[in-house]
Amino acid sequence: MPFRSIDPTTGEVWRTFPETSADEIEAALERAVVDQRAWRDTAIPERARLLRAVGARLRVGAAEHAVLMAREMGKPVVDGEAEIEKCAVACDWYAEHAATLLAPDRRPFEPGRAYLRFEPLGTVLAIMPWNFPFWQVFRAAVPIITAGNAVVL
Numbered sequence: 001m002p003f004r005s006i007d008p009t010t011g012e013v014w015r016t017f018p019e020t021s022a023d024e025i026e027a028a029l030e031r032a033v034v035d036q037r038a039w040r041d042t043a044i045p046e047r048a049r050l051l052r053a054v055g056a057r058l059r060v061g062a063a064e065h066a067v068l069m070a071r072e073m074g075k076p077v078v079d080g081e082a083e084i085e086k087c088a089v090a091c092d093w094y095a096e097h098a099a100t101l102l103a104p105d106r107r108p109f110e111p112g113r114a115y116l117r118f119e120p121l122g123t124v125l126a127i128m129p130w131n132f133p134f135w136q137v138f139r140a141a142v143p144i145i146t147a148g149n150a151v152v153l
Contacts, residue, residue, distance in 0.1 A: 008074035029152060032123045036150035040120035044102055047146060048095040055091030058084050058134075069133055087138040094146045102147060120148030128153065 005015040020028075039047075058065070066080030075083075094101075105116040124144050128136040141151045 005072055007071050009070075014071060029123075032150045032152045036120070036123045036148075039145075039150060040148040042148070044098050047148070048098045051091045051095035051098070051142065051146065055088035055095070058088040058091070062088075065134065073130060073133065075133075083132060083135050087134050087142075090138050090142045094142050098146050118147060123150040123152060126151050126153050 001019055003017045003019065004013045005017070006012065007014050062081050062084040063077075065084050066075075066077045069075040069080035069083070070077050102118045104118070107114045107116055126137070126140055128140070130136070137153060141153070144151050
């Protein structure tokens with residue numbers, strides 16, 4: 001059965017989406033695992049560059065994304081635009097701080113010392129509520145992706 005997107009202000013169906021089959025879901029999960037294995041080897045400066053590009057792209061499409069949120073869930077356009085900016089700021093912040101956050105660290109440890117190293121773990125499955133449709137995703141996905149992991153939403 002297809003999914004229907006109903007504009008809450010008019011009650012009209014404005015988009016429909018086909019149901020995803022079990023085979024399509026399995027293929028998407030397999031692609032995520034393969035893609036994450038390549039992504040984990042991407043250097044942190046390149047990850048940061050791509051995060052900045054995502055932030056810039058969000059800003060370019062902010063008005064369109066805000067209208068989408070209004071049609072999908074009735075969020076005021078001005079609130080949607082603010083939500084997009086918040087997502088872009090998160091992309092920029094993680095891009096700026098990725099190297100520091102993920103840098104290996106030596107720590108004192110009795111009776112000697114310890115070495116802390118951050119390694120990508122794999123692919124994370126995220127199930128999100130839809131009250132902040134962009135922010136819910138970005139606040140979770142950006143740090144996960146920054147660390148070299150993948151997200152399936």
